[in-house]
Amino acid sequence: MGEPTELRCVNCGQLFPPWSLDYACPDCGPDKGSLEVLYNYRALGRRLTPKSFAETQQHSLWRYEELLPMGREHAVSLRSGGTPLYSCRTLAAELGLRGLWTKDDGLNPTGSCKDRSTAVAMAAARKLGRASCSCASTGNAAVSLAGFCASAGMPGFVFVPETISRPKIAQLRAFGVLVFAVGGTYEQTYELCSEASAKYDWFNRSAAVNPMNVEGEKTAAFELWEQLGGELPEYVVTPVGDGSFISGLCKGFRELVQVELAASTPAVFGVQAEGAAAVAHAFARHKQGQTILPATEPAQTIADSINVGRPRDVLRAVRSVAETDGDFVTVSDAEINEAAQEIARRVGVFAEPAAAASYAGLLRLLDRADIPAQARVAVMVTGSGLKDAGDYLDGLPGPIVVPPHLEALAEHLDL
Numbered sequence: 001m002g003e004p005t006e007l008r009c010v011n012c013g014q015l016f017p018p019w020s021l022d023y024a025c026p027d028c029g030p031d032k033g034s035l036e037v038l039y040n041y042r043a044l045g046r047r048l049t050p051k052s053f054a055e056t057q058q059h060s061l062w063r064y065e066e067l068l069p070m071g072r073e074h075a076v077s078l079r080s081g082g083t084p085l086y087s088c089r090t091l092a093a094e095l096g097l098r099g100l101w102t103k104d105d106g107l108n109p110t111g112s113c114k115d116r117s118t119a120v121a122m123a124a125a126r127k128l129g130r131a132s133c134s135c136a137s138t139g140n141a142a143v144s145l146a147g148f149c150a151s152a153g154m155p156g157f158v159f160v161p162e163t164i165s166r167p168k169i170a171q172l173r174a175f176g177v178l179v180f181a182v183g184g185t186y187e188q189t190y191e192l193c194s195e196a197s198a199k200y201d202w203f204n205r206s207a208a209v210n211p212m213n214v215e216g217e218k219t220a221a222f223e224l225w226e227q228l229g230g231e232l233p234e235y236v237v238t239p240v241g242d243g244s245f246i247s248g249l250c251k252g253f254r255e256l257v258q259v260e261l262a263a264s265t266p267a268v269f270g271v272q273a274e275g276a277a278a279v280a281h282a283f284a285r286h287k288q289g290q291t292i293l294p295a296t297e298p299a300q301t302i303a304d305s306i307n308v309g310r311p312r313d314v315l316r317a318v319r320s321v322a323e324t325d326g327d328f329v330t331v332s333d334a335e336i337n338e339a340a341q342e343i344a345r346r347v348g349v350f351a352e353p354a355a356a357a358s359y360a361g362l363l364r365l366l367d368r369a370d371i372p373a374q375a376r377v378a379v380m381v382t383g384s385g386l387k388d389a390g391d392y393l394d395g396l397p398g399p400i401v402v403p404p405h406l407e408a409l410a411e412h413l414d415l
Contacts, residue, residue: 002044004069007035007211010316018069019128023209030194032293034316035211036251037069041258048259050230053222061116061219067255068120069215074127078151080119081219083107085227085378091346095366099233099376102359103224104349106384110171112305112355113220113245113382114144118205120216122148125203132156134202136193138186138241139168140305140383145205146175157202159193161186164304165388187296187310207242208312217248218255224378225256232256232266235371238380239357240270240279240328241306243317245382250320266378268326269370270317271361273301273333279311280328283318292318302333305354305383327370331360339363340385341396350385358382 004018009025011032016025018037025033048066056063061081062072083105092100108115118141125133132155135145142158149156156177160168161184172179182189190206197204204210225232232253240246246268253265272280276299282292292315299309311317321328331339333353340356343349351359358379365371402408 002039002065002067002069004037005040006038008038010034010036010319022128023204023211030209030312032315034208034313036316037211037215039067039255041255045259048261050261053226061119061216061223064219064222067218067222067259069212070120070123070127072123074123076119076122076126076148076152078109078115078119078148080108080115080216081223083220083223085224086347086349088347095362096373097377098374101228101233101378102343102347102349102381103220103378104381105220106349106351106355106381106386108144110140110144110147111384111387112140112144113217113380114141115148116219117141117213117216117244117248118144118148121203121205121210121212122152122154124210124212125154125205126152128203130203132202133205134158134193134197135205136160136186136190137206138304138307139164140387141205141207142179143168143171143175146172146177146179149177150175157193157196157200159189159196161189167387167389186299186308190310190312206312207244208316213244214248214251214316217245218252220380221249221252221256225262230261232262232264233376233378234266235269235375235377236266236380237269237271237358237362237365237377239303239306239354239361239382240272240317241276241308241311241354243279243311243313245380246270247313247316247320249380250324253324265324268321268324269361269365270321270326270328271357272328272330273303273306273336273357274330275299275301275333276303276307276309277330278309279314279317280330282311282314283321283328286318286322301336303336303352303354303357304388305352306357329361329364329370331357331364335360335364343381344385349381351381352383352385352387355381355383355385
């Protein structure tokens with residue numbers, strides 16, 4: 001494993017010994033003081049080669065053990081990572097791109113990219129000897145923790161807004177954790193989980209507060225590099241809710257440069273729904289030289305996985321994207337819905353609305369020339385459409401009802 005050297009506060013820059021803190025910088029607090037795990041990149045660069053990860057013969061995110069904070073002996077048996085990257089040549093040509101790929105993280109075990117962060121957070125809990133885990137979530141992170149707790153045989157306590165989709169509730173109930181559907185906003189749900197976790201000594205896997213989340217999420221960047229033959233696209237587009245996944249992507253790309261496996265990072269673009277765009281608005285303030293925080297706004301979108309009014313990792317997300325020369329873009333719910341249907345029709349990937357926001361964002365970025373013609377772009381699809389299939393029924397034609405006779409079928413075929 002990579003052996004962490006330090007923890008660094010993303011706000012004040014203060015350094016702490018590895019494993020000395022579970023969560024945030026004690027001086028800056030949880031709203032500003034997210035911690036970043038650091039490694040001896042010079043030493044890693046001397047021993048890592050373009051073939052190092054493949055030589056592990058691991059087919060999960062644990063193939064990147066050299067750049068993770070603990071070894072796979074602490075891992076839960078449930079696989080995470082190793083999701084496919086699809087080349088979309090026809091669609092790329094139509095959009096005027098030299099290359100377009102979709103990374104389908106909906107094929108993680110519980111159906112979203114959150115399994116990456118949970119895999120590492122759960123391994124940390126086991127390394128530290130913690131007896132139980134908790135999580136607040138708009139749905140996917142809670143489902144992920146529930147699945148990994150079931151695999152580990154560890155008690156889990158999850159907190160979700162009572163408005164989350166029924167398929168996600170079904171997953172939570174199936175995995176057997178204790179589920180609290182909170183009659184309030186995601187922000188209130190998050191606060192209740194934090195208070196309960198502190199009172200009952202649960203290891204809190206919630207976004208931003210736990211530095212292990214970003215360590216898992218960065219492995220998507222490593223996979224993208226490997227799947228493109230040791231190269232990176234010029235641009236990467238991803239949905240944004242709390243800000244942790246985009247922070248992890250940026251950290252992964254940055255670490256590839258630090259260990260001399262890549263020459264430069266892609267420009268990373270975050271996509272938010274127009275009705276839940278607190279991180280995008282914070283980034284706009286940052287570009288104008290204003291303060292990033294506070295970043296709390298009303299939130300309302302069909303894309304429940306990014307329906308976040310008070311993003312918890314906003315500071316790290318804004319700074320991480322700025323370091324890549326990236327930006328943020330917002331899209332309407334109508335654009336998200338159409339993008340979800342187009343990805344399904346044109347790529348064969350069934351994405352939940354939040355995950356399809358990245359493709360809607362790509363179209364907007366191309367339209368305003370933020371991504372130029374003939375660029376190479378990767379679009380992150382962060383969750384499966386099976387998480388919330390009901391949204392797809394809006395505006396789609398229903399099945400053709402026919403009697404069980406070939407003659408009746410022929411009436412509907414243009415052959």
